[in-house]
Amino acid sequence: MQNYQSKTSQWIAESLRSPLRAVFILIALIVAVSPLITALPNHPGRDYVNVVLLCIIFSIVALGLNVVTGLTGLLDIGVVVFASIGAYTAAILYDRQWMQFPFSFVVVLIAGGLHAAVWGLIRGAPTLRLSGDYYAIVTLAFAEIVRIVQRNESWLTGGGQGLKGYPAVNLWGAKLTGGEYEGLLRSDGVWRYDKVLGYDGLWFGNTIEFYYLCLVILALTILAVWRLENSRTGRAWLAIKADETSAMSSGVNLARYKMTAFAISAFIAGVGGALLGFRNNVISTTFFDTWFSVIILCCVVLGGMGSIAGVLGGTFIVTGLSEALRWGLKTLDIPDDSRLLFFGALLVVVMLFRPQGLITRSRAKPTDIPPDSENNSLYQIGGGS
Amino acid sequence: MNGANESPILTLENLSKHFGGVRAVDDVSFDVSAGIVTSLIGPNGAGKTTVFNLITGLYEPTEGRILFHGGDSSIDLAKPVFDSFYTAVLCSATLGLGALALAVPPLSRRLYYRPRHPDSVARLGVARTFQNIRLFTDLSALDNVKVGMHARVKSGALDNVLRSPRHNREERSVAAAAMRYLEFVGLKDRAWEDADELAYGEQRRLEIARALATNPKLLLLDEPAAGMNATETNELIELIGKIGEAGVTVFLIEHDMKLVMEISDRIVVLDYGRKIGEGEPQEVRSNPDVIAAYLGA
Numbered sequence: 001m002q003n004y005q006s007k008t009s010q011w012i013a014e015s016l017r018s019p020l021r022a023v024f025i026l027i028a029l030i031v032a033v034s035p036l037i038t039a040l041p042n043h044p045g046r047d048y049v050n051v052v053l054l055c056i057i058f059s060i061v062a063l064g065l066n067v068v069t070g071l072t073g074l075l076d077i078g079v080v081v082f083a084s085i086g087a088y089t090a091a092i093l094y095d096r097q098w099m100q101f102p103f104s105f106v107v108v109l110i111a112g113g114l115h116a117a118v119w120g121l122i123r124g125a126p127t128l129r130l131s132g133d134y135y136a137i138v139t140l141a142f143a144e145i146v147r148i149v150q151r152n153e154s155w156l157t158g159g160g161q162g163l164k165g166y167p168a169v170n171l172w173g174a175k176l177t178g179g180e181y182e183g184l185l186r187s188d189g190v191w192r193y194d195k196v197l198g199y200d201g202l203w204f205g206n207t208i209e210f211y212y213l214c215l216v217i218l219a220l221t222i223l224a225v226w227r228l229e230n231s232r233t234g235r236a237w238l239a240i241k242a243d244e245t246s247a248m249s250s251g252v253n254l255a256r257y258k259m260t261a262f263a264i265s266a267f268i269a270g271v272g273g274a275l276l277g278f279r280n281n282v283i284s285t286t287f288f289d290t291w292f293s294v295i296i297l298c299c300v301v302l303g304g305m306g307s308i309a310g311v312l313g314g315t316f317i318v319t320g321l322s323e324a325l326r327w328g329l330k331t332l333d334i335p336d337d338s339r340l341l342f343f344g345a346l347l348v349v350v351m352l353f354r355p356q357g358l359i360t361r362s363r364a365k366p367t368d369i370p371p372d373s374e375n376n377s378l379y380q381i382g383g384g385s
Numbered sequence: 386m387n388g389a390n391e392s393p394i395l396t397l398e399n400l401s402k403h404f405g406g407v408r409a410v411d412d413v414s415f416d417v418s419a420g421i422v423t424s425l426i427g428p429n430g431a432g433k434t435t436v437f438n439l440i441t442g443l444y445e446p447t448e449g450r451i452l453f454h455g456g457d458s459s460i461d462l463a464k465p466v467f468d469s470f471y472t473a474v475l476c477s478a479t480l481g482l483g484a485l486a487l488a489v490p491p492l493s494r495r496l497y498y499r500p501r502h503p504d505s506v507a508r509l510g511v512a513r514t515f516q517n518i519r520l521f522t523d524l525s526a527l528d529n530v531k532v533g534m535h536a537r538v539k540s541g542a543l544d545n546v547l548r549s550p551r552h553n554r555e556e557r558s559v560a561a562a563a564m565r566y567l568e569f570v571g572l573k574d575r576a577w578e579d580a581d582e583l584a585y586g587e588q589r590r591l592e593i594a595r596a597l598a599t600n601p602k603l604l605l606l607d608e609p610a611a612g613m614n615a616t617e618t619n620e621l622i623e624l625i626g627k628i629g630e631a632g633v634t635v636f637l638i639e640h641d642m643k644l645v646m647e648i649s650d651r652i653v654v655l656d657y658g659r660k661i662g663e664g665e666p667q668e669v670r671s672n673p674d675v676i677a678a679y680l681g682a
Contacts, residue, residue: 125474224546231545231552232531232538232559235524239532242521248503249441249513251536251599255470260542364525366577369560378537378562380600381569382632 020359024309027316031056035211049211050279051323056214057275059315062299063221063308064268069297070306070361071229072261073241075136077293078123078143082266083273084150084288085119086112090274091163091283092156105204105213109274116270117263119146124262128255131244143293151285162284163277166204205278214275221268222308228264229308237261238306291340295322298343302350304357313359318343393454394419394603394634395440395511400449400463402435409435411658412449417603419454422625422635424645426669427655428678433638434516436655437605439463441513442503455510455602462506465498472497508536512601514592516608516638522581526572526591529580530563533598563598570594570624586617590624597628604628606637610644622648646670654678 014021035049065079090112093099099108127138150157157163204210228234236257239247248254277283295318303314325339350358393416402410410432417423425433438444440451440462451462475496476483486492512533521529538559544552567573570590575583583591589609596604609625610618618641625648629635639645645652645666652669654662656678662669669675 122478125478227546227548228542231556232535232540233542233545235528235532236535238524238528239521239535242523243519245443245503246515246519246521246595247532249443249507249515250533250595251504251507252532253470253502253504253536264542361523363579364528364577369564370557376558376562376565378534378558379565381597381628382602 020309024312032215035208051320053211053214053279054323055316055319056211056218057272057279058296058299058319059312060214060218060221060275061269061272062296062303062311062315063218063225064265064270064272065296066300066306066308066311067225067228067237067265067268068261069300070311071234071237071241072258073237074131074258074261075133076139076265077136077290077297078139078141079265079269079296080288080290080292081123081139081143081146082116082120082269083276083292083296084146084283084285086116086270086273087277087283087288088112088150088157088163089115089270091166091277094166095163105278109217109271112274113267113270116273117267120262120266121259124259128258140290140293143290147285147289150288158284160284160286162282162286164282166278166281205275205281210278214279217271217275221271222312225268226308233257233260241306295319295343298347302347302357304359304361307357307359307361310357310359310361314357317358318346321346391418391421393417395454395636396450396452396459397436397440398450398452400436400439400451401447402432402439402444403447408658410439410446410655413655413658413660414449415653415660415663417634417636418651419602419634420629420632421650422629422637422648423651423653424649425636425638425653425655426640426642426645427661430657431655431678432658433655434607435658437513437607437638440506440605441511442501442506445500453509453511453603460509462501462509462511464501465494466501466505468497468499471499504536507599507601510600510602511605512596512599512603513605514589514596514607514609516611518588518592520580520588520591520595522579524580525577526567526580526583526594527560527563527576529591529595530566530598531559533566533595534559534563537600566594566598567591569597569627571620586613586620589613589617589621593624593628597633601633603634603636606635606639608638608640610639610641618644 031052034052061079061083064082065076068074068076090108093108093111094104123139123142127135130138151160153159154161229238236247236252239250239252240254240257244254273288276287280287296315299315299318300311301314302318303312304310321342322339325342326336329336329339395417397416398414400410400413401408413432413436425436427433435444439446442462446463449463452459453462472483472487483496486496521532524532538555540549540552540555543549564573564576567576570593572583572587572591572594575587580588580591593604593606593609606625610621613621622644625635625637649666652662652664652666653660654669654672654675656674661674661678662672664672
């Protein structure tokens, strides 16, 4: 315990000295408390919280993309496929009568993620031998195929109109009721979730619970990706990224680890997409189009491929900038699609001055390796002598 | 280490590899004996690296057999093997129709039998290094060696995410063993450096450590001394001796004749894809064909 405490205080002292980490802690604190502050009646910052929520969810999708693009080194310009499949699956399931039970939200999220993972495997299997540009082209083409199917199969997806209006139920499956805003805690001691994030609508994606759920899912995603990265699976991915030939010759089964990466990446992106559907309260192919993939890829490349901190930073910068520009350009009476021009310029500048992205993957730090026991069966040269 | 065990560990039988009209390796047959150091020499473009690529499964031979006698029975590395992964993928992609092909041997042989993958060769006990160093440049030296031990541990993605007991146990012994492999090649102090920050000679030794970490019975070294100075070459000779003494059979390609003559027990000479000589260093040195190939007479 003593040791643990000294480690914590050491970490805090270290964090205060490292400006980058300090900035990250500050941002994390702001993200964690801002919905509570802006939930005050008539607080002007509600739209801002909605943008932060978008950043959080985009971060989840970007971390999913990072598994394939940043860790395994395959350029994927079709992450929208998994996000949209996750979103449609979750929405269609959530709409069923038999899905209206407490925490059904969690069930549909996982279902969305798993369905996306299946499509990740289906897209992955024939592309195992491809790399570089060829792989990227396949992902782009596949994304278009899926988008066109989603646009036309209106019996399932609502077609061009998309799916609108999630059931107005909260996390416990209880109906969200309308009426006037009464503050966070009603007089009868029941928490109120609607209007908290600034919209008048009543749906789960607009409740303060949803915000914190997204935050928890982001934290879990970060933890999972970090753990994968620093273990046998992640080492195999990074080896494939660095050199496929010598990875194979070192005993890494390329097909297996690429498929693992595809499935995990698609699962994370699928969960992120499902959350996006909940947040927006509408799912359509105009939101889940090719630009979606490009923006997410932009977040990953700009922030630093393969670095979790980089991906998070990149996503918050790009998404935040995107929403700020949308607002700014609107006030100047310029079509807000022209904000994409700024991303182009930003990407060119970053690639010129920092091609590896804003934050690079942290180098291995020397750690104590416990002294080896004499009978470590893994250390073996020849028949032994 | 000389002559302790003269039984072959690897037998190449009429091995050929043609790239279009180019006969990179043309009807080559020879043995690599267990427990001694065999060298493969020849002028540039003679097909030496192609032979290594054929053995390790990076190329599929046009013809011939590669018999590896490392295990209980001999295995033909050149023969296609049943690929359960592709079978599963194809069967599921065709909604189970692919399983019908399994009942028709000629069809399943064409569909589901594929050239042995390099990772399978590595798992059987054949490791290699590369002529142009191919390390995982953005991983630390230690992690490079850990990747070499990849196939010898089992924890999967789920173990890794949940930090299961198996994961913890394996990670501990992998880290400790990787450190000892680095110690073996003399890189213990450089364990935490990125691979591309090591000096040239150190990178070569790291590649050897990574290859040793797969626990090979046969180690293929592709020009290990290329670009090394005299001191580094001497250290390398010492290291190869140590590896041989530990019981790993070493088969190497080398241009540095001093090194070849000093450490080889047997030499095979290739020229234009054909074997032009074979024997003990003294024999090869006086072989007129070999002299002609090297001096261009």
